[in-house]
Structure formats: C-alpha cells, structure tokens
Amino acid sequence: MSHSEKAEIFNKNEAKVNWHDKALWFVREKRDTAAHKVKGWEELRNLASGIKANVLSNLDEYLIEFEENAQKNGIKVHWASDAEEHNTIIHKILEDNKVEKVVKSKSMLTEECHLNPFLEDRGIEVIDTDLGERIVQLAKETPSHIVLPAIHKTKEEVDTLFQEHLGTKPSNGNPEYLTNEARKHLRDKFLKADAAITGVNFAIAETGGIVVCTNEGNADMGAHLVKTHIACMGIEKIIPNEEHLGVFLRLLARSATGQPITTYSSHFNKPAEGKEMHIVIVDNGRTEQLSRKEFRSSLHCIRCGACMNTCPIYRRSGGHSYDATIPGPIGSILSPGKDLTKHSSLPFASTLCGSCSNVCPVKINIHEQLYAWRQIVTKEVKQPVVKKTILKITGVALSNRLLFNIAGKSARFMLKYAPRFMVYSKLNVWGKARELPEIKNQNFDDWYKVKRKNNG
Amino acid sequence: MKVGLFIPCYINQLYPQVAIATLELLEKLNVDVYYPSTQTCCGQPLGNSGYEDDSKGACQLFVENFKEYDYIVGPSGSCIYHVKKHFDILEQTEDVIKVRNNAYELCEFIVKILGKTDLGAKFPYKVGLHKSCHGLRGLNLGSCSEKMDEHFSTEEELLNAVEGLELMSLNRKDECCGFGGTFSVFEEAISVKMGKDRIQDHLDSGVEVITGADHSCLMHMEGLINRDNKPLKVMHIAEILNSSI
Numbered sequence: 049m050s051h052s053e054k055a056e057i058f059n060k061n062e063a064k065v066n067w068h069d070k071a072l073w074f075v076r077e078k079r080d081t082a083a084h085k086v087k088g089w090e091e092l093r094n095l096a097s098g099i100k101a102n103v104l105s106n107l108d109e110y111l112i113e114f115e116e117n118a119q120k121n122g123i124k125v126h127w128a129s130d131a132e133e134h135n136t137i138i139h140k141i142l143e144d145n146k147v148e149k150v151v152k153s154k155s156m157l158t159e160e161c162h163l164n165p166f167l168e169d170r171g172i173e174v175i176d177t178d179l180g181e182r183i184v185q186l187a188k189e190t191p192s193h194i195v196l197p198a199i200h201k202t203k204e205e206v207d208t209l210f211q212e213h214l215g216t217k218p219s220n221g222n223p224e225y226l227t228n229e230a231r232k233h234l235r236d237k238f239l240k241a242d243a244a245i246t247g248v249n250f251a252i253a254e255t256g257g258i259v260v261c262t263n264e265g266n267a268d269m270g271a272h273l274v275k276t277h278i279a280c281m282g283i284e285k286i287i288p289n290e291e292h293l294g295v296f297l298r299l300l301a302r303s304a305t306g307q308p309i310t311t312y313s314s315h316f317n318k319p320a321e322g323k324e325m326h327i328v329i330v331d332n333g334r335t336e337q338l339s340r341k342e343f344r345s346s347l348h349c350i351r352c353g354a355c356m357n358t359c360p361i362y363r364r365s366g367g368h369s370y371d372a373t374i375p376g377p378i379g380s381i382l383s384p385g386k387d388l389t390k391h392s393s394l395p396f397a398s399t400l401c402g403s404c405s406n407v408c409p410v411k412i413n414i415h416e417q418l419y420a421w422r423q424i425v426t427k428e429v430k431q432p433v434v435k436k437t438i439l440k441i442t443g444v445a446l447s448n449r450l451l452f453n454i455a456g457k458s459a460r461f462m463l464k465y466a467p468r469f470m471v472y473s474k475l476n477v478w479g480k481a482r483e484l485p486e487i488k489n490q491n492f493d494d495w496y497k498v499k500r501k502n503n504g
Numbered sequence: 505m506k507v508g509l510f511i512p513c514y515i516n517q518l519y520p521q522v523a524i525a526t527l528e529l530l531e532k533l534n535v536d537v538y539y540p541s542t543q544t545c546c547g548q549p550l551g552n553s554g555y556e557d558d559s560k561g562a563c564q565l566f567v568e569n570f571k572e573y574d575y576i577v578g579p580s581g582s583c584i585y586h587v588k589k590h591f592d593i594l595e596q597t598e599d600v601i602k603v604r605n606n607a608y609e610l611c612e613f614i615v616k617i618l619g620k621t622d623l624g625a626k627f628p629y630k631v632g633l634h635k636s637c638h639g640l641r642g643l644n645l646g647s648c649s650e651k652m653d654e655h656f657s658t659e660e661e662l663l664n665a666v667e668g669l670e671l672m673s674l675n676r677k678d679e680c681c682g683f684g685g686t687f688s689v690f691e692e693a694i695s696v697k698m699g700k701d702r703i704q705d706h707l708d709s710g711v712e713v714i715t716g717a718d719h720s721c722l723m724h725m726e727g728l729i730n731r732d733n734k735p736l737k738v739m740h741i742a743e744i745l746n747s748s749i
Binding site for chain 2: 084086090358396398399407419425426443448459460484485490493496
C-alpha cells in the first residue's frame with residue numbers, strides 16, 4: 049500500500065487524527081521554546097552540520113581511529129556490512145556467553161535490522177525496556193516515531209494492553225499507575241537478564257568511547273546489571289572529538305522533546321572488570337547513500353525526530369503510514385535509498401513546505417532531497433499510465449502557447465457549461481471535498497487584449 | 505525600469521481578477537509594466553511531480569518571454585520560487601541567470617525594490633494572513649516559526665499599512681495549508697485535512713478574509729470553504745492592496 053492509501057485509512061478517525069496532530073505539535077512548540085532560550089541556536093546548527101560534513105568526508109579514517117581507541121580500552125569491535133551480518137554477530141556473542149534473556153534500550157538500528165525476531169527465532173528472549181518501545185512490543189507493532197515510539201496510542205489503549213499482558217487493573221488510562229506497573233514489570237526483566245543491548249548516539253573517534261542519551265535510564269540499568277553489553281551503531285554515528293559533544297548534546301534533546309538535555313547522557317568508555325563490552329559497527333546501505341552526492345547529507349541525521357513533530361503530513365497520517373523503520377520526512381529520504389520500489393510513494397508524501405529542513409538540528413535539506421528523489425522515482429519506478437501521460441502532455445502544452453490557449457479555453461468552457469454531476473464525478477479527486485473555482489467569462493489574456501494596448 | 509508581468513497559468517485562466525489587481529497596483533505605483541503575451545507557466549507542476557525533464561520546454565519559453573526585462577514580477581511566491589530555485593535544469597546562459605536573479609514575488613518587489621509599504625489602500629476587515637511555504641521558507645519573505653531569527657514579514661508590512669485593516673493573529677502562524685500542487689490530488693485525504701485545519705485556525709482567530717501572496721494555497725482553501733459554507737472570504741493580497749473600499 050502507498051503512503052496515501054494508508055494515510056486515508058488513518059484519516060477515517062478524525063478525532064484521533066486531531067489528537068495525534070495536537071500531541072506532536074505540543075512537542076514541536078516545546079522545541080521552539082527550548083531553542084529560543086539558546087543564544088546562537090542557528091549558529092549551533094551550522095556548527096553541527098559542519099562537523100557532520102567533516103565526519104562524512106573522512107569517515108574511513110575516523111572509523112579506524114575509533115576502532116583502535118576502543119580496542120585499547122578493552123572493547124571488542126565488530127563490523128557488519130548489512131542487517132543479516134549484524135544479527136549474526138550479536139547472536140554469536142550471545143551464544144558464546146550462553147545468554148537466554150536480553151534487555152534492550154534505545155536502538156532504532158536493531159529495529160532497522162529486525163534483530164528481535166531473529167533472536168526470538170533462536171530461542172532468546174528480547175525485552176525492549178524503554179516504555180514506549182515496550183508498549184509497541186507488547187502490541188506486536190513497530191514504533192511509529194523514533195523518539196516517541198508509541199505516540200500513536202492513547203493512554204486508554206495502553207491501559208487495555210497492559211491489562212492483557214501485565215495483568216493490571218482497569219485504571220481509565222491513569223498514566224501514573226500504568227507507568228508504575230510497567231516499571232515493576234521491567235525491573236524484574238532487568239534483574240533476570242544475562243545481556244544488554246543498547247544503541248549509540250555518539251561514538252567518539254578520539255577516545256573510542258560511546259555516548260547514549262536516555263530519559264528513563266534503561267541503557268545504564270541494563271548495561272550495569274549484566275556481564276555482557278553490546279552497543280550497536282551505524283557508521284555515521286562518529287564524531288571526531290569529545291568536545292564536539294558540547295554541540296550535539298545541546299541540540300539533540302531540545303530538538304527532540306524540548307528538554308535542555310536528556311536525563312542521562314551516559315558515557316561508556318570501557319568494560320568494568322570481569323565484564324565484556326562489544327560494539328557492532330553497521331553499514332547496511334549507508335555507504336551507498338554516502339556515494340549519492342545529492343543525498344549524502346541525509347547521513348547527518350542524529351535521530352531527534354524534530355522533522356516528524358513539525359511535519360504537517362506526519363502529524364496527520366501517523367508513523368505507520370510510511371511503512372518504514374524511520375518514518376516521516378527524514379525516513380522519506382533515507383528509505384528510497386534502501387528499496388526504491390517499495391518506498392517510491394514516500395518522497396511524494398510531502399507538500400515540500402520546508403519546515404522539516406528548518407527544524408533539523410544538523411541542517412539536512414530534507415525537502416530538497418524529497419524533490420530530488422521524485423525525479424528519480426518517475427524514471428526508475430513504473431508509474432501509473434494516466435498520471436504519466438497527463439503530465440507528459442502538460443509538459444508539451446506548457447511549452448507551446450497555442451496549445452496552452454486551446455487547453456485553457458476548452459477546460460474553462462467544460463467547467464463552466466458541463467452539468468455538476470459530470471464535473472464532480474469520481475474522476476475529479478479535487479472535487480471530493482473541495483469546490484472548483486468559479487469560472488469567469490474571460491481569462492486575463494482576454495481582458496488584457498481589450499483593456500490594454502498589448503505592449504509585451 | 506522595465507518590468508515583465510508574469511501571470512501564472514492558473515491565475516490567468518481561473519483568477520483573472522488577481523492578475524488585474526496586480527497589474528493595476530503596479531501601474532498605480534508608476535511601474536513601466538509589460539505583459540508578454542506568449543507566456544505560459546513556470547513548469548512547477550511538472551517538477552514537483554517528478555517530471556522536471558519534461559518541463560524544460562516550459563522553462564525555456566519562460567526565459568525567452570522575460571529575458572528582456574529588468575524585473576519579472578508575479579503574484580505567486582510558489583511560481584517565482586520555482587524560477588529562482590529549479591531553473592538550474594536549464595543550461596545557465598546569461599539570459600537564464602538574469603531571469604532567475606530578477607524574478608520577484610509581488611510583495612517583495614514592492615517592499616524591497618520600490619521601497620514602499622503604504623500603498624494608500626483601504627480595507628476595513630479582519631484579515632488573516634496565510635504565509636505560503638514557498639514564499640516564506642523558499643523566498644524568505646518573512647521569518648519562520650522554526651527559526652530563531654528576528655521577526656519580520658514582507659506581507660505584514662504591507663497589510664499593516666492598509667487603512668482600516670485589522671490583521672488577526674493565528675495559533676499556528678505558518679503551517680502549510682496542504683495544497684502542494686499535485687499533492688492535493690495524490691494525497692487527497694491529508695491535503696483536505698490540512699486545509700480544513702488551517703481554515704479552522706482562521707475561524708477561531710476571528711478572521712473575516714483570508715489573504716496571502718500565493719493563490720494556489722488560497723484556491724485550495726477556498727474550495728473547502730465553499731463546499732462547507734464557512735463564513736470566510738478569500739482574496740489575494742494584490743486585491744486587498746489595490747482596494748479602496
């Protein structure tokens with residue numbers, strides 16, 4: 049199904065759309081307030097964008113520097129070229145350590161690689177410990193947002209879900225009660241886990257350490273309670289020096305949720321004594337995206353989700369309508385690079401309003417990349433004949449004044465004199481909910497010929 | 505100063521009153537205006553739909569029609585943005601570069617090039633300004649709510665100088681209306697919902713007349729207003745600036 053088809057289904061419940069839109073707009077406004085408090089916000093964005101551009105231009109060197117330093121600290125570093133390899137490496141580590149139960153926190157990458165079903169098929173229990181992630185895991189769904197994975201669910205829906213899976217009492221969607229129950233349930237999972245998997249927000253080449261930003265503290269709780277900690281990162285997570293964290297940590301949480309900083313910014317530099325720490329560095333299509341000049345900067349992304357919160361289409365169509373691990377505007381420029389045919393409708397799920405590019409803390413020109421993907425989609429993916437033919441004919445008519453006159457006159461004649469049932473037939477998608485403009489007797493050309501001596 | 509009047513295709517065919525207001529306004533301001541009679545369209549509908557290559561003929565014709573003028577002025581931010589931004593698909597001859605550099609949206613031309621804000625108009629109504637995305641974020645006609653820059657707005661400057669006009673403040677100052685060219689048809693459900701939400705914001709803010717510098721957004725909202733019989737009127741900013749009610 050295309051984005052528009054899924055979006056239409058989501059829009060059948062207008063009250064829910066309104067609720068979803070308002071919930072995310074609230075986050076967007078919190079972001080505005082937080083950013084306004086930082087003097088030189090726009091400069092900070094420039095700086096972050098510049099650092100990321102430098103990283104991408106020297107990625108090979110930074111990655112090797114990172115690996116060397118991480119190894120010096122006693123961290124085991126693994127390289128995975130794709131999702132399959134990533135999953136296999138993790139499974140091997142878990143198997144070597146006889147792990148049966150894993151707790152996971154903060155990793156969109158493992159979602160991207162579909163790690164959970166891979167491990168579950170091999171008899172390993174994987175528990176997502178971040179509350180939103182846990183909610184969608186219990187509902188057997190995927191996250192609909194990268195920072196707010198269960199934003200598509202109301203508290204009443206969570207209430208019902210918890211009754212079924214955690215045995216909670218009906219509470220009318222009492223958030224305090226439900227959170228406490230989830231906390232108790234997760235505490236038990238933490239204590240019984242044998243290994244912890246986390247994501248990586250920033251990997252510092254200079255030190256070989258990683259930083260994970262969380263609000264619930266689950267990355268720390270998981271990693272500190274177990275013997276084996278595995279951190280998974282895309283190759284683009286590198287930053288050159290520790291001092292650059294000062295730029296990114298100021299931008300990340302403000303852009304994401306409007307907080308000045310996440311509750312925890314956890315630095316993992318080496319394994320504790322008697323424990324193991326692994327880092328899996330994953331490509332999975334990123335090098336290919338890096339090679340596409342027009343789309344390279346999409347790899348600047350620090351996964352704050354601000355483009356989703358501001359996107360008027362995302363807010364009104366829900367994350368699942370994008371049918372991709374990363375939804376919203378940034379997902380719509382990343383996903384076509386992975387599977388152009390499957391995701392061919394995503395670059396068109398935008399009015400190109402540009403709000404996404406304006407909120408982006410690392411200044412990715414998202415809406416321009418959406419435009420660029422459109423040009424590629426129409427060439428490389430089979431298009432509906434009617435759409436293609438109409439647009440091609442339009443191209444001819446617009447480059448020829450005589451044809452333009454004929455087309456304009458006949459269309460206006462038809463719209464003016466044809467009966468309403470014909471004009472507003474099923475073929476007229478515009479007219480489903482909208483009136484067409486009232487047709488005047490003259491167009492501007494006609495008026496001009498009469499009223500002004502044509503001097504053009 | 506010779507100015508070429510660019511009337512976007514859909515305004516020519518469907519909204520002649522907007523074109524007339526634009527022309528009259530420029531004439532009032534003593535601008536030497538010419539209307540090249542063989543103009544068609546900027547090619548935007550094709551580019552935005554992914555058929556940029558098929559728009560080259562239209563773009564080239566645009567350049568031929570307007571290359572001799574010092575300025576090209578049109579009452580549509582979106583079309584002007586397309587000329588400035590996306591005519592990079594043509595070979596960058598002197599003519600193409602000149603046309604891209606000298607294309608101006610009407611309000612910007614009046615404020616920046618002519619240096620005028622008070623045009624002597626009268627319009628005693630409560631007005632809501634719809635800031636079109638391409639004008640705002642593309643042509644930088646004003647500050648955007650996402651950015652932390654100081655507030656400014658080209659259209660507001662002009663509207664605030666209109667006698668009797670009360671400019672109403674909106675809850676969401678610059679959210680997209682959902683027109684988006686062929687988006688309005690291919691993503692019909694979301695497009696309509698976005699338009700309805702924008703209109704509601706104007707209604708909630710006590711607006712009587714919605715205006716803007718881009719008639720395509722207004723066409724979309726007007727279509728919804730007329731279907732749902734909402735108590736709102738829609739007028740292009742040129743019509744307001746040209747009025748003396």
